[in-house]
Amino acid sequence: MQEVKEFKPNIVAFCCNWCSYAGADLAGSSRLSYPADVKIIRVPCSGRVNPMFILKAFEKGADGVIICGCHPGDCHYNTGNFYARRRMTLLYSMLDYMGIEKGRTRVEWVSAAEGAKFSNVMNKFCGDIKELGECVKLGDIRCKD
């Protein structure tokens, strides 16, 4: 009998410094657990997240990428998350259009007070990614046959 090894997804979370990173800190200090598969990269603002970062993550083997920012209207820089919202909507729609599982990308608005939300979001996202399994499509589109 072969032992089935549990799939451990690789998940990158971009968190804005002012709301979501602090929300993640709060989740930590409240000991609200979520899977260790989520690794957080601190960015000043969700508006700093370049679509290239997301694709790069997938290229390098990420199975899911999630972007967390301040709630729309609460951006520390006033407008950053508004721009992020448009960019990510379009990018995700494009990935979907190319047949890539849209569930692998996500944007969530998490404030500094929403430690519980952060943990819930990550638990849910990890679950979704586990269901989707390893990300092969993004690296696969140009397989010559």
Place this chain on the structure above:
Amino acid sequence: MLKIGVFVCWCGSNIAATVDIDQVVAAAKLQPGVVMATGYQYMCSENGQSLMRKAVEEYKLDGVVICACSPRMHEATFRKNAQRVGLNPFMVEIANIREHCSWIHKDKEQGTIKAIALANAAIAKVSLNAPLISGESSVTKRALVIGGGIAGLQTALDIAEAGFEVDVVERQATIGGNMAKIDKTFPTLDCAACILTPKMVDAASHENIELITYSEVESVKGFVGSFKATIRKKARYVNEKTCTGCGLCMSKCPSKKSKNEFNLGLDNRTSIFIPFAQAIPNVAVIDPQSCIKLTRDKCGLCQSVCEVKAIDFTMQDEIIEREYGAIVVATGFKPIEVDAFDELGYTQNKDVITSLELERLMNAAGPTGGKLVKVSDGSHPTDITFIQCVGSRDCTSRGKEYCSKICCMYTCKHAMLIRDKYPDINVNVFYIDVRTPGKNYDEFYRRAVEDFGVNYIKGQVGKVYAEDGKLIVQGSDLITNEQIFIKSDMVVLASAIEPDPSAKKVASMLTASIDTNNFLTEAHAKLRPVESPTAGIFLSGVCQGPKDIPETVAQAGAAASKVIGLLVKNKLVTSPCIATTDELLCSGCSNCFNICPYGAIGYEDKLINDHGIRETRRIAVVNPALCQGCGACSVACPSGAMDLLGYTNKQIMAEVDAICKR
């Protein structure tokens, strides 16, 4: 390659209990560039910090990674520590292995794997770090206040009291603004002039305040600490310095048919005039539109009677250029035009008036000497109906979506004052909601109802029409569920207020943002309510949102304290984590310029030497004093010419890389 040191904090058992410190240290040592790695019980303790300093010296480290708690806790601590030993503070990166790892993962194996990934990401990032040096910019110790109403004056007085020079630019010929027109103030019913005019005098006589009236700011260049403003001082045709305000010219002026703006057109004034008795400066001004001398080159009577020879028909606009460290916007408000509400008949019936007009009619210095009479025939009214929310909370094109905030209280005040002075007058008030949050405000409203017998009707008015010499107000009473018809002599409309039309122009001049209603936007709705997102621009009074007088004065003082806090500095330290342009790559396409929330990006025609090709190109230039480091521009830039120091594209990609490696 940089020499990097890695320090892994146990944080007692906070980290060490779920993360195998030794494994993290061992893994770190394998990373390129890492010359030393060690664990320590409490890195933030003095012992831990000295451990780091010693290692920096011993191994000649160029970069340091601390694997510990959140950077929001101790990043500043460790960066300061680096500085103590001569290492650039921005060569220190934190891997958050407590809040983001040890505290949430109970499985030690998983926790350790993640801690290693996070440490590797920080190592990858720091190896691409470059020393960053904070910039400095100077501060011109002078403030500009745009608007000379109660907000602007209060701000100016507070700044001046702190010892800084302030210029107040006022578009009208006198300072005072809307408050000067008001009769009494709620909830205390003290007279507005009695509390405002002393402030006006204080401002005029203050050695640090210069009042630049009858003037408008034409353009503003520069940035926080060093703004350059161009102010146009309109020709008033009267020498401000010599005019004594005796008023002789006014009594002789034959052109008497101009609408008196101060009394909202309820009476007329002469072409040469002083706006009102307590005007400051108490100097006449000539209205060039109606002056016979200026329009038809005849008359000149005023010039001949003026004993001090103050009148000069050849006077030209004057341009003043000044430098300022901070600018306060206090452009205030105006009531909206109610002409569009044709069902209320403002344009058809003289006895339908606005609340501000009622203020003038009740004011002892107003057109009727304070005697409340019908505008149409000067007779005594016996029934007066007030209509609230005219244009407020109105989503149609006629009105404003927001609540104007002050109308409930001033309507209540009017009703009370009328009932007090003329007990024979019946007063009805149509309301949707009566909103009275504020100290002693609801008590005030209840007094109007209980002690003064003002009749409040929950409902709105469908139409106002004239019948048999009376105005009929047709409205609904939602409590009794009736349609009612009230005979009235006068109808008073509580018109909504809107930002002064100049606010939009001022905001765009200052690159300060405005909302859809043209109110200026604050930097943070809760935490920075008196600052504009644009550094060095502050907000005072109603230009930021509807406010009553006490709130305006409070905000004016708050704005002043922010200005003082800025002007008291000799140098402004600018964050080094700002956007920067690669001149060789920049195409000058303006994408970054369009997206910047701070107006920090400008364009210059620069001579570029691009691998031997010398040419002048349009290049984006970031102003370090304005850039706040959000990085939106670096994403808007398609070529990657714009990048954010401290969070460069390459650094973030390196982190992604390190994290995704399996």
Place this chain on the structure above:
Amino acid sequence: MQGLEKKIKDRAIELLESGKVDGIIGWEKGQFIYDPTPAVFTKETGLDNFCYNNFCGANLSKYLVGKITSDKKYAVLLKPCDTYSMNQLITEHRVNRDNIYIIGVGCEGHLDVEKIKRNGISGITGVSVDGENVNVGTIYGESTIAKSDVLLGKCEVCRGNAHKISDELIGEELQTPEASDRFEMVNKLEAMTAEERFAFWKGELSRCIRCNACRNACPACTCRVCVFDNGRSGIDSKANASEFEEQMFHIIRAFHVSARCTDCGECSRVCPENIPLHLLNRKYVKDINEFYGEYQAGEEADQRNPLVNFGDKDIDPTVISDKEGN
């Protein structure tokens, strides 16, 4: 069409002779009638080799980007659809409007020689459009073919014969072709299952040879240095190190021109592998129209494009992530 060519030529000579412009950017005769190439004509070169026929589909607006620092003045020939690109370039300060003289030329739709050849016609010596048909002269005689069958892809979705910007017009009375719904193929793709879509794009993109023709022809791709050539971008690449890089390239390429793309169709026209790259751009156009209101890049100069703009009630990306179906 020949009459129009003569008219343009005469006017061009007049402009050069009078010194009003120093050069004309137009099309030069190729070896065959169907391969004219963009060229700069000056007093020195003369206009003997100038041509304007039904194969001049190339959008010439981009050729002015290289002239931005030049103090010479150029006239450029723009078809109606090309003027959108010109407006967009002006908006982005990529051309110097003061040194450009725009001659709007009439258009009756341009032809795709590959499509003609696919109909078994070869040895082409001349074409003339006659209403709904095209008469193709060949060394073997004349044949007639329906115009709608041989139009360039971009002309099938023509946006009409109005020039959005010009200094003068020549032959503007020509009737542009009837347009079909430009989102037809995008809709079709959207209606497929994710697997079908994936298979479609895998099939298409696997042909990419990274020749960068799409990037070079695109009038919105005008960066001085492309992000994929920028050593500091973190994604620069000369040769592809991984299979992933083409798709990343195409997604990013389309993303970078989204909201700035005028949907001129040059990317697909020039692709040697016939990859329908415009379908990526057009997806962004469609999404932007649906999510943020109708927007046509280059409709006028100095518009603020939807990606450097926002609304406080914009839709949330979770609408895409949580979309029903696959």
Place this chain on the structure above:
Amino acid sequence: MHNNNLKDEVIRISGASPIKCMKCGKCSATCPSFNDMEIAPHMFVDMVVKGRIEELMASNATAHCLSCFACVERCPRGVEPANIIEAIRVIKLRKSGSVQLTPAQIASVIDTEIPQQALVSAFRKFRK
């Protein structure tokens, strides 16, 4: 009693947004038929929000609304009460009587003198 299907239908047919109502009463203040309507316009709006559609349908108030649109014109929140009343009327009409003509039967019974407009409007109102 609270029929949400009917409520949705009213909202769909009318295209109005009763939830935007801030209960100012201006619609009723301006209504020329107020005294004839047992349910005043502002009550219509509120009752739709609460799903009390059957009561509205049972009431004769719809018959008294003149469709003068003064309430629509003057509502500061864009609620469009007259359109809501009209929607109730339409629903009432569509439910009235199960015996209806099929399109094919119409031609034989039609009076050629009937204005086209009336026909079109009848089609719109009575279609199921």
